[in-house]
Amino acid sequence: MxxxxxxxxxxxxxxxxxxxxxxxxxxxxxxxxxxxxxxxxxxxxxxxxxxxxxxxxxxxxxxxxxxxxxxxxxxxxxxxxxxxxxxxxxxxxxxxxxxxxxxGPPVNAIQAMGDKITSKKLAAEAGVSTVPGHMGLIADADEAVKISGEIGYPVMIKASAGGGGKGMRIAWNDEEAREGFQSSKNEAKNSFGDDRIFIEKFVTEPRHIEIQVLGDKHGNTLYLGERECSIQRRNQKVIEEAPSPFLDEATRKAMGEQAVALAKAVGYHSAGTVEFIVDGKQNKFYFLEMNTRLQVEHPVTELITGLDLVEQMIRVAAGEKLSFVQDDVKLNGWAIESRLYAEDPYRNFLPSIGRLSRYRPPEEGERPDGTVVRNDTGVFEGGEISMYYDPMIAKLCTWAPGEGAIARQAVIKAMGAALNSFEVEGIGHNLPFLSAVMGQERFRSGKITTAYIAEEFKDGFTGVAPDTATERLLAAFAAVAHHRRESRATQISGTLGNHPRKLGRDWVVTLADSHHSVSLRPEANETIVDFVSGESLRIDTTWQPGQTLAPILADGAPAILKVDLKGPAIRLRLHGIDVTARIRSPRVAALAKLMPEKLPPDTSKMLLCPMPGVITGVAVKEGETVEAGQALATVEAMKMENILRAERRGTVKKIVVTPGQSLAVDELIMEFEG
Structure with missing residues (x-):
């Protein structure tokens, strides 16, 4: 051993x-x-x-x-x-x-399947359906444009040795093919030490579904069901689930058998994944690539099969036979994985670095309703998120028993609750975005493609606007929280008895542009909040000032709020909603409406660095006139290249950076003429 x-x-x-x-x-x-x-x-x-x-x-x-x-x-x-x-x-x-x-697998399998060009040729020879494309190496950007035109746009430009979304670009025209080729080549060289590029047809409305395979050194190879990985951003998976809400048993079996046949063709052993693009309209699947390693999203397969894939890899490497056969593999329940990234969704998901001033994941294990929470992580509170590596903080997983739509809805609900109780502070992160997806009807219905994020968040992520019921809940809790904070202040010892602090019960709660006049009726842990509009809401919570999580029952319905006391204001977060509540007496609220608004500084004539990173290139010169959409500079952060483009026509007045220079967020890159 x-x-x-x-x-x-x-x-x-x-x-x-x-x-x-x-x-x-x-x-x-x-x-x-x-x-x-x-x-x-x-x-x-x-x-x-x-x-x-x-x-x-x-x-x-x-x-x-x-x-x-x-x-x-x-x-x-x-x-x-x-x-x-x-x-x-x-x-x-x-x-x-x-x-x-x-x-891991044998050297010959890594060589054959790890190289995406070779693997596609072998897959075609093995009778596996493949996506149309140019599998030969591409010399330069001109050749990339020529090949892309022959295949027909849109095309996917990919690094032969790529993975994890790096070295990949979608091109819809010649200009994007030219730029995408160079960026993919640069990322591939920096990430993998191999800058070979190939191009294939990009399937529209695709689903990304992969099959987990496992083989030993004695010729036994099995498939362990599939994972749905269609929720992607910049070709990087964000949310995965198993099984897929799209596949029927016949398609699952066909894909599994093809995956096993391909693995056997190269004498594969250990854990591996065969990825397919599935045409959501025609229900056809095409071989995409084989990853000759453990996948990031392997926990969802472990949760529905009960297998420890790392353990199986170790036992196979030690020469042991698999202790089970294909008929023993049963898919039990439903699992979802949400990847928590150090990326700011409010800044177009640009990387964020810094120190984790607070990192409190939800408690792992089984819940009273039978669901399970698992969190795979490599960070801790007080640790740093570095600019040098992948921005992943953790992989939050939930599992629910049962099958079909009922199990899927249960696991989504469990994930929503787990995300609400996951506390991360100190850096930008995508927790609110993940919560938003869990609440979307389209995601809940299972009608997803790899274009899901681009289609559902066309203008980027700007947060979630609360509906009427949720806004009322937030306003009610804010009033209760303020009342408890004020109540505590009245109990401070050593105060002069001849100046008692009065505790009001009538308040105006302001959430963004909405105002809620409320009156409180405290009853032990419960408080009845009466709105001037006539509705009432019973808030039951043990929350006390200083606590950052507030489990509540609102008229008996459970919720978990993140609470951050910011002076007289209270920041509240729930289901991707992020609002700051200001609680004032009716008189102070009336006066507050008369206060002038402070305007932010004008940065419209500046190009600011949107993330911490290194300037790898400046594409313009001082005095040059640029057009909307034109590339201005390139910033590299967390192994990804980001091209900064002009928002409108203008003339470059001054460039204050040079290639190789490290910049912080919002640091000046260049200025434009007025």
Whole structure:
């Protein structure tokens, strides 16, 4: 049996592997860069080895440094996680030569399936349906434009060695094909050390559905159901679920059998994933790629099958036979995974870095209603989110028993509650966006495609506007919270008795542009809130000032509010709604309406950096006239290139940055003439 595993990775996946290794009684070794010296995976492992500077191309993807860490610690096996060296055949080959067990597939399978060009050719030879495209290498942007025109727009430009949404662009015309080719090439080189690019037809209204396969070294290969991964942004998955609400049993079986046939064609063993694009209209599926590693979204498969995929990978690597056959694989219940990213949805999901001043995930385990909450993470409160790596903070998963639509609705409800009780402060993050998706009728119906986010949030994410009932709930709680805060103030010891503080019960609650006049009738933990419009709402909560979560019953209906006291105001968050309530006496509220509004500074003639990052290129010169949509500069952050474009026609007055310069959020890049 394997004695000591070195995890050639970082973050949540390193922590995930360590948990299973400990369960099996196997020692673990963490590797870390300068940026990860105090990371959670370093603390969790039995041993840790420093491997270099923060950039991954100087640490985590340098094979010689990983091999040196193996020699230092005597590790007899390596788990690569996902990303970094997980699909690098040269790495697997180097381990084999060193006599170290690679917890993954054989070298030939990585070479065949890890290269997306080769894998498509092999899939076609194996009788697997593939998307039309140009599988040869593309020399330059001119050739990319020519090929794109021949295939027919829209096209998908992809890095041959890509993964995780990096090195991918959709092009709808020649200009986007030219720009997309160069950006994909740059991202691929920086992320994978391989800048080869290919182009294929982009299927409109597609669903992204993948099959989990598992094989041993004795010729046994199985499929473990599917995962629906259609909720994507910039080709990066955001929400996954298993099973898919779209597939019927016959299609599931056909896709599973094709996935197994492809895996067997290359002698595959270990865990792997065969990804398909499914035409939502015609119910046809096409092979997309095979990921010869553990997927980010593997927890949803674990939740519906009861299998520990990391454990299975370790046992297979040690030479064990699978202990079950295809007929033993049963899909039980429904599971959803929400990826919590350090990305600010209010700034078009641009990366956010900084320190986690508060990180309190919901409690893991089974709930009274039978649902389960699981949270895979690699961070902790007080830790930093670095600009050098993927922006993932955690993977929040929920599971519900049952089957069909009832189970799916139950798991969505459980996810909504878990997101509401997940506290993250100090950085921008996508929790409100995830909550918003869970509340959308289209998502609940299961009518989703890979264009879901682009279609449902055409103008970007600006938050969720509360409906009438929710606004009333927020106003009622705000009044109750203010009353409790005022009540506590009246009980301060040492005050002069001849100046008693009066406790009012009539208030005006302002939420954005709406005003709610209310009167309170406190009764122990319950308070009846009477609105001047005639409605009443009974608020039952144990919340006290200082607590950041408020579990409440509003006329008996449960909800969990995030509460942040900001001076006299109260910030409230629920289901993606983020509002600041101001509670005033009727007289003060009347006077507040007369106060002048403070206007923000005018930045319309400036290009500001929208995220922390490095300027990798400036595309214009001082004095140049630019048109709307024209590229101005390129910023790289968290291994992704972001092209900043002109919002309208104008003349560049002054450029204050140079390539290679690191910028903070809202730092000036250039100014324009008036």
């Amino acid at each position: 394997i004695q000591k595993i070195l995890i050639a990775n970082r973050g949540e996946i390193a922590c995930r592997v360590i948990k299973t290794a400990k369960k099996l009684g196997i020692k673990t070794v963490a590797v870390y860069s300068d940026a990860d010296r105090n990371a959670l995976h370093v603390e969790m492992a039995d041993e840790a080895v420093h491997i270099g500077p923060a950039p991954s191309n100087q640490s985590y993807i340098v094979i010689d440094k990983i091999l040196d860490a193996i020699r230092q610690t005597g590790a007899d096996a390596v788990h690569p996680g996902y990303g970094f060296l997980s699909e690098n055949a040269a790495f697997a080959e180097a381990l084999e030569k060193a006599g170290v067990t690679f917890i």
